Amino acid sequence: xxxxxxxxxxxxxxxxxxxxxxxxxxxxxxxxxxxxxxxxxxxxxxxxxxxxxxxxxxxxxxxxxxxxxxxxxxxxxxxxxxxxxxxxxxxxxxxxxxxxxxxxxxxxxxxxxxxxxxxxxxxxxxxxxxxxxxxxxxxxxxxxxxxxxxxxxxxxxxxxxxxxxxxxxxxxxxxxxxxxxxxxxxxxxxxxxxxxxxxxxxxxxxxxxxxxxxxxxxxxxxxxxxxxxxxxxxxxxxxxxxxxxxxxxxxxxxxxxxxxxxxxxxxxxxxxxxxxxxxxxxxxxxxxxxxxxxxxxxxxxxxxxxxxxxxxxxx
Amino acid sequence: xxxxxxxxxxxxxxxxxxxxxxxxxxxxxxxxxxxxxxxxxxxxxxxxxxxxxxxxxxxxxxxxxxxxxxxxxxxxxxxxxxxxxxxxxxxxxxxxxxxxxxxxxxxxxxxxxxxxxxxxxxxxxxxxxxxxxxxxxxxxxxxxxxxxxxxxxxxxxxxxxxxxxxxxxxxxxxxxxxxxxxxxxxxxxxxxxxxxxxxxxxxxxxxxxxxxxxxxxxxxxxxxxxxxxxxxxxxxxxxxxxxxxxxxxxxxxxxxxxxxxxxxxxxxxxxxxxxxxxxxxxxxxxxxxxxxxxxxxxxxxxxxxxxxxxxxxxxxxxxxxxxxxxxxxxxxxxxxxxxxxxxxxxxxxxxxxxxxxxxxxxxxxxxxxxxxxxxxxxxxxx
Numbered sequence: 001x002x003x004x005x006x007x008x009x010x011x012x013x014x015x016x017x018x019x020x021x022x023x024x025x026x027x028x029x030x031x032x033x034x035x036x037x038x039x040x041x042x043x044x045x046x047x048x049x050x051x052x053x054x055x056x057x058x059x060x061x062x063x064x065x066x067x068x069x070x071x072x073x074x075x076x077x078x079x080x081x082x083x084x085x086x087x088x089x090x091x092x093x094x095x096x097x098x099x100x101x102x103x104x105x106x107x108x109x110x111x112x113x114x115x116x117x118x119x120x121x122x123x124x125x126x127x128x129x130x131x132x133x134x135x136x137x138x139x140x141x142x143x144x145x146x147x148x149x150x151x152x153x154x155x156x157x158x159x160x161x162x163x164x165x166x167x168x169x170x171x172x173x174x175x176x177x178x179x180x181x182x183x184x185x186x187x188x189x190x191x192x193x194x195x196x197x198x199x200x201x202x203x204x205x206x207x208x209x210x211x212x213x214x215x216x217x218x219x220x221x222x223x224x225x226x227x228x229x230x231x232x233x234x235x236x237x238x239x240x241x242x243x244x245x246x247x248x249x250x251x252x253x254x255x256x257x258x259x260x261x262x263x264x265x266x267x268x269x270x271x272x273x274x275x276x277x278x279x280x281x282x283x284x285x286x287x288x289x290x291x292x293x294x295x296x297x298x299x300x301x302x303x304x305x306x307x308x309x310x311x312x313x314x315x
Numbered sequence: 316x317x318x319x320x321x322x323x324x325x326x327x328x329x330x331x332x333x334x335x336x337x338x339x340x341x342x343x344x345x346x347x348x349x350x351x352x353x354x355x356x357x358x359x360x361x362x363x364x365x366x367x368x369x370x371x372x373x374x375x376x377x378x379x380x381x382x383x384x385x386x387x388x389x390x391x392x393x394x395x396x397x398x399x400x401x402x403x404x405x406x407x408x409x410x411x412x413x414x415x416x417x418x419x420x421x422x423x424x425x426x427x428x429x430x431x432x433x434x435x436x437x438x439x440x441x442x443x444x445x446x447x448x449x450x451x452x453x454x455x456x457x458x459x460x461x462x463x464x465x466x467x468x469x470x471x472x473x474x475x476x477x478x479x480x481x482x483x484x485x486x487x488x489x490x491x492x493x494x495x496x497x498x499x500x501x502x503x504x505x506x507x508x509x510x511x512x513x514x515x516x517x518x519x520x521x522x523x524x525x526x527x528x529x530x531x532x533x534x535x536x537x538x539x540x541x542x543x544x545x546x547x548x549x550x551x552x553x554x555x556x557x558x559x560x561x562x563x564x565x566x567x568x569x570x571x572x573x574x575x576x577x578x579x580x581x582x583x584x585x586x587x588x589x590x591x592x593x594x595x596x597x598x599x600x601x602x603x604x605x606x607x608x609x610x611x612x613x614x615x616x617x618x619x620x621x622x623x624x625x626x627x628x629x630x631x632x633x634x635x636x637x638x639x640x641x642x643x644x645x646x647x648x649x650x651x652x653x654x655x656x657x658x659x660x661x662x663x664x665x666x667x668x669x670x671x672x673x674x675x676x677x678x679x680x681x682x683x684x685x686x687x688x689x690x691x692x693x694x695x696x697x
Contacts, residue, residue, distance in 0.1 A: 020520050086451075214323075216683055255328070272335050274635065275683075275686075276683040282335065
């Protein structure tokens, strides 16, 4: 988060991290980046949204100042060194919104680039054009949370006026970065937006991986019923005809976490779902990014694209 | 084949526990278990109804399966006490409630109780930050007393040896001398095991995001309620289980986060340790209780093993069983010829450590409530 000092916007708590641990990329979730690899997952504190169902309110909504005694204090160099010690192939910012910690992340990116470690992030995409470019300069792969389309939903549940900036960010980053999109479903609130979101993604790139999550409501909505799995699965039927890489998860043993070849339906990547950030790779059957059955190219972020921090490779 | 049935509220799936693959399986025991899961959605780790869920689920299983041995874990007070600031009065009421719940279970089921408290809690005084070493310190946020140390530099060792809140640094050789273990287990041990002073927890690079307010005390002894029995150490509990079960139905009840200071039933101290090592609440402690021998080396995550990060891209066995990669041998219920069940709200390891025919447990991750999971190890006793 930021403060204004002497007419300059400054980061309040640089190089302070609320979380830092080694995880598999699937658990972030990233399903089309380095399958099965470890990443160093980091986060800071604070957020520019006020989601009523926030899963990490104790980090995202609590004043960062009172979190300081539990924060990790690691310089960007130490952070990158830690990624190496844990044999992590990448560094992923998750937990809260990276746009609230851009100066620190720019420094980490510099160190990470020198160490040839690519960075990715989870973001809500609610950024200015300028901030989006900064994010694009730091990260080579993104999972952008598109929580809903309608203004009513965004005002009532997220605390923003419109999803317009988020849609703009997805459009921009999908041009030359690897982008996956996540939508947590709240039954009766945004499940009616499934088809509209699918149409939006098709317009940008039908091969964008889309994670539809069964929301586990927390924070202000802790007592709300869990969404019905069969109902959401049924609501996704139409979208599945347009988008080949739709995943429906965030619950134990989901059956909708495998990557199927868009042409022949062969399961080219199989995963386990343990729910709530516990997804794992089961089998990778397209190591050369091609379906072993029909030979079709499967969208996967490749090593050189990440390391170069440049163009997305959609194969 | 051991069968897992997961219930994510309103949706169930049946799996091969070892491979995690979906299977088509049917039969009276599977139906029985599915119905029980459907009737008992888990309210959550810190929900006031969490311990009642344990009793109610156990009653349902007892009514339909008629076990002779029941293993219960009540853990809501452990999670609440660990993460929620509360007054002494509130804590006392919470502890009283869990004993009332256990009494409710005993009086309605008619089972004879052997109850063990897994250890007292103490306020967190501070962290021992070992994130900036030249080497690598590892532990999970559930472990506070122990952290593993890999590749320390001479400077690291000097800092750590002089640290006012590190009680002891034990070499791998010393751990091996104490516990023995297979060559494979020895290979997995860290070069050193660091021991924190009471009230302090190691801060390592891990998934620690929630701030604990209470952590386990140095529980070298824990309370054991076993009427008319004297048991010196937790390794002796198995023997009295065997003896009592030859005469009556028995419930072994683990009361999490409660030690000698707060245990409300008549009890005697029972050794929860060997030399410098004591068991924190967790899988190794349970395994030691049910197998009758020290099992520190069997469960890797608490105390600083880094191997569990796993090989990149590798499929693993028992994906729904925490960090276990095989079913531990020697669990009491796995050799007990009568029917057995286990129910607990400490998540995802009861089915591995108890060996019970049927187990039902919550499936929660970092306090996020995912639902429940049942495991059927034996379907041939109904």
